[in-house]
Amino acid sequence: MKNSISQIKKALIEKKISVSELYDEYLVKAKSGNNNSFNLVIDRENNISSIKDSQNRYDNGNPLPLDGIPLGIKDLFCTKGIRTTASSKILSNFIPNYESFVTQQLLNDGSIFIGKNNCDEFAMGSSNETSYFGPVINPWKNKNSQKDNLVPGGSSGGSAAAVAEGSCVASIGTDTGGSIRQPASLCGIVGLKPTFGSCSRWGIVAFASSLDQAGPLTNCVEDAAYILNSVNKHDFNDSTSSNHQREDYLIDMNNSLEKKVKIGIPSDYLEDVSDDILNQIDNTKKALSKHGIEFVDVEFKTTEYALSTYYILAPAEASSNLARYDGVRYGVREDGESLDDIYLNSRTKGFGDEVTRRILIGAYVLSAGYYDAYYRQAQKVRRLIKNDFQRILNEVDFILTPTTPNEAFKIGDKLDPISMYKNDIYTVPTSLAGLPGISIPSGLSKNGLPLGVQFIGNYFEEKTLLQLAALAEKELSFNEQ
Amino acid sequence: MSNNWEMVIGLEVHAQLKTSSKLFSSSPNQFGSEPNENVNFIDSGMPGMLPVMNFGCIEMAIKTGYALNFKINKHSVFERKNYFYPDLPQGYQISQFEFPILSEGYINIESGDNQKKIRIERAHLEQDAGKSIHDIDPKYSFIDLNRVGTPLLEIVSYPDLSSADEVINYMSSLRQLLMYIDVCDGNMQEGSLRADVNLSVRKKGQELGTRCEIKNLNSFKFIKQAIEYEFQRQINIIDGGGEIEQNTMLFDTSTGETRAMRSKEFSHDYRYFPDPDLLPVNLTQEQIDKIKPLVGELPQDKLNKYIDNYSLDKDIAKIIIAEKQNANLFEKMISESTVKPKFIAAWLVGDIFAFIKENNLEVNSLNEKTKDITDLLRLISDDVISNKVGKEILPKVLNSEGKPSELVKELGLEQVSDSGELEKIIDEVLVGEEENILKFQGGSDRVLGYFVGKCLKATKGKGNPKLINKILLERLKK
Numbered sequence: 035m036k037n038s039i040s041q042i043k044k045a046l047i048e049k050k051i052s053v054s055e056l057y058d059e060y061l062v063k064a065k066s067g068n069n070n071s072f073n074l075v076i077d078r079e080n081n082i083s084s085i086k087d088s089q090n091r092y093d094n095g096n097p098l099p100l101d102g103i104p105l106g107i108k109d110l111f112c113t114k115g116i117r118t119t120a121s122s123k124i125l126s127n128f129i130p131n132y133e134s135f136v137t138q139q140l141l142n143d144g145s146i147f148i149g150k151n152n153c154d155e156f157a158m159g160s161s162n163e164t165s166y167f168g169p170v171i172n173p174w175k176n177k178n179s180q181k182d183n184l185v186p187g188g189s190s191g192g193s194a195a196a197v198a199e200g201s202c203v204a205s206i207g208t209d210t211g212g213s214i215r216q217p218a219s220l221c222g223i224v225g226l227k228p229t230f231g232s233c234s235r236w237g238i239v240a241f242a243s244s245l246d247q248a249g250p251l252t253n254c255v256e257d258a259a260y261i262l263n264s265v266n267k268h269d270f271n272d273s274t275s276s277n278h279q280r281e282d283y284l285i286d287m288n289n290s291l292e293k294k295v296k297i298g299i300p301s302d303y304l305e306d307v308s309d310d311i312l313n314q315i316d317n318t319k320k321a322l323s324k325h326g327i328e329f330v331d332v333e334f335k336t337t338e339y340a341l342s343t344y345y346i347l348a349p350a351e352a353s354s355n356l357a358r359y360d361g362v363r364y365g366v367r368e369d370g371e372s373l374d375d376i377y378l379n380s381r382t383k384g385f386g387d388e389v390t391r392r393i394l395i396g397a398y399v400l401s402a403g404y405y406d407a408y409y410r411q412a413q414k415v416r417r418l419i420k421n422d423f424q425r426i427l428n429e430v431d432f433i434l435t436p437t438t439p440n441e442a443f444k445i446g447d448k449l450d451p452i453s454m455y456k457n458d459i460y461t462v463p464t465s466l467a468g469l470p471g472i473s474i475p476s477g478l479s480k481n482g483l484p485l486g487v488q489f490i491g492n493y494f495e496e497k498t499l500l501q502l503a504a505l506a507e508k509e510l511s512f513n514e515q
Numbered sequence: 516m517s518n519n520w521e522m523v524i525g526l527e528v529h530a531q532l533k534t535s536s537k538l539f540s541s542s543p544n545q546f547g548s549e550p551n552e553n554v555n556f557i558d559s560g561m562p563g564m565l566p567v568m569n570f571g572c573i574e575m576a577i578k579t580g581y582a583l584n585f586k587i588n589k590h591s592v593f594e595r596k597n598y599f600y601p602d603l604p605q606g607y608q609i610s611q612f613e614f615p616i617l618s619e620g621y622i623n624i625e626s627g628d629n630q631k632k633i634r635i636e637r638a639h640l641e642q643d644a645g646k647s648i649h650d651i652d653p654k655y656s657f658i659d660l661n662r663v664g665t666p667l668l669e670i671v672s673y674p675d676l677s678s679a680d681e682v683i684n685y686m687s688s689l690r691q692l693l694m695y696i697d698v699c700d701g702n703m704q705e706g707s708l709r710a711d712v713n714l715s716v717r718k719k720g721q722e723l724g725t726r727c728e729i730k731n732l733n734s735f736k737f738i739k740q741a742i743e744y745e746f747q748r749q750i751n752i753i754d755g756g757g758e759i760e761q762n763t764m765l766f767d768t769s770t771g772e773t774r775a776m777r778s779k780e781f782s783h784d785y786r787y788f789p790d791p792d793l794l795p796v797n798l799t800q801e802q803i804d805k806i807k808p809l810v811g812e813l814p815q816d817k818l819n820k821y822i823d824n825y826s827l828d829k830d831i832a833k834i835i836i837a838e839k840q841n842a843n844l845f846e847k848m849i850s851e852s853t854v855k856p857k858f859i860a861a862w863l864v865g866d867i868f869a870f871i872k873e874n875n876l877e878v879n880s881l882n883e884k885t886k887d888i889t890d891l892l893r894l895i896s897d898d899v900i901s902n903k904v905g906k907e908i909l910p911k912v913l914n915s916e917g918k919p920s921e922l923v924k925e926l927g928l929e930q931v932s933d934s935g936e937l938e939k940i941i942d943e944v945l946v947g948e949e950e951n952i953l954k955f956q957g958g959s960d961r962v963l964g965y966f967v968g969k970c971l972k973a974t975k976g977k978g979n980p981k982l983i984n985k986i987l988l989e990r991l992k993k
Binding site: 111112118120125128130131132134235236237238239240242243244270271272273274350351353354356357358359360362363364373377397400401402405409 | 556559560561562563564565566567568595597599601604605606607658784786787788790791792793794
């Protein structure tokens, strides 16, 4: 079992290991690059002073909350002086001169960045196969077909694989329709998407602004609380950042929940799912029932519309968010005879197929004559989906669902976009509602591959959500398997 | 021929707001900086950058709402207007579309001898784009992003205007109001106020024709020229059996002609949608009410006050209220002295404005000299010096060459109002003028003017003309 942040900090405080030794341990694994989980591993040179400062703080007995902890950063966060590509050709030469709000918090808390994690291009994908830097390989193998390379999920596939393979202690990812939770599930780790508005989007390459949210991918629930404590802060520079009072998510983390808890299981989510998936829900139910937690069936009325709604709204926003990548001011420019040619060539050659597809869909649903039928209609349905969640969360404290409809699949297996989109069927509705969701590993499939379950809580109720997840984690003992 | 035709015009006026920073970024909102000096990561459209609304722009919009009789909407929404151009780094302009901050306003303008109400459909906030410069290099275009993100208020009128003169009156009234409430500097040359003119023609009494939009006119002269040219162009097409195509036109300032930039077929589909990076603007009644006192006196209020309270002639009052700085100067002088406002006004629009014009000065530059000016006017109105001497001294006072009373003394220009002294001078003047004296006594009034002139000359202009007149009459009647 991998060491948690608190265990590592203990070892650093007790001088069983130095910050430098710890860093090198992870750096070696990251550099081996077996699973292609990094687009860029930061040179040791660049981190030397941070390592020294961190060690000094340990030596002086006043370490910061994440002091010396080696982290992976999804290559969607702008990092000052460090190439940031969004796994796209069009940004393959882009070095920002600013640090995203979220990564700045992580630096302020003493963590050290190993590198930039591979991801789907502009976070568009569910298998990490759309990356310009090639697919990421899931560290897990199908025990019945060992030679196959499996996808890690996406879009934060590099982050999930890096945490699972042990090349960083934790990684910060982003989730638009499941991009943290789904790869966490397929790689057997914990992934948390906080409530929309928790973590500032400032400095994160935008995919769909009304859905994008940063969050941790970690080995355990407690680590997720460590990272969330650092990054969950109000930011004046993000107009959608909530300015509510944040809690310390580590305090009382492992105490049982204060009141009697009721969890709803949406029966409509479980129609036509495999035994593998049903087992995850049953195991979780059994494990938690011991603690007097009550389970009830609930039923959504809007589930069948969620994916279509998402695949109208997210591409609509993306088509506009990605307009700035035109080859004029930064990024890769392809020459042309005229201005239009420069745009056309730069964007045609700079974007991959999936990104192009979504830009086209997005432009279409916003265009004159189609706006009302698609975009406006989708906004209305999104409202209904939110209301649907509110209705259910008035009856129950949390919702339990599978995280994914299937285990990790082979690289190159899902060629048809629609079947790829269906991978996010359990995570997309939560994103549309803006609610927090956490995926924790719950067991193995018949093929010996990890699967996860998702807990969904009410807005800004990350504290109790983490407490519940920690309890479930302890009872399911996935990490001891 | 064109007698049977009339033009129908609606105006879209872009007013640049006088905020210190941009609409969605903290970069300075400033004209005349070095290229790309006022540009930050947000303005240059860097990845992951987010807009944050400058509430000062909302306050200025609310002020405008009051001044132009608008309905001020509590709920308004910023949307993205998507199109590609190198001086638009984000690939979209943030603007208001479905829910503008102001709707259904109006102003009254003069049309001939009458007042005409011009209805205004809406006004919304939006970002300006940067500038593309194509004429520096034969091969390359240059981009200056200083103007990117500058706050604009776009004021869209109904097609209530029906002549170039009305358009000019409307535009200058708007300019005057926006400058009064201090939201726009009104500098058309620098592009702080620009107009898009929508014009169609029709035979009197017939239905509306197809309109063309002439983009980006930034002077009254060009607006007038463009309208007159476009009016004739459209009439010629229809008279020649053609049809008007709905085009976007450019006005060529060198030829004075309009020409088509793009037709409706090729018009952009801007794919507007609410900007997900920004929350809708939701104002409370308190927030709106709080702005009202900041609007201050509007030109019409001042005009009435000047005529009713200060007994100014309408024409003079109008000259003073034309620009807020004139009115400010005038009111400052009134508050600082007991000279009659009417007397001050006459000098202000006369010699003082003439001096400003000749010397290319800003009206505001006189704000520190008002005390000296009114001191001088006091000397004139008290007959210490004559009008004529006043006119001579004024430039010296305005050039700060000395205090009025000192200047008068130094130059020995005090008016001679001592009747004994004047009698002596007059008696000398009348020596050897027996013939003219007889003429006067015979009924020739013109001779009086001749004598007054002679006496003034003898006093080197310092003699009090009223007193000279009086003494002369006494002497001549003898």
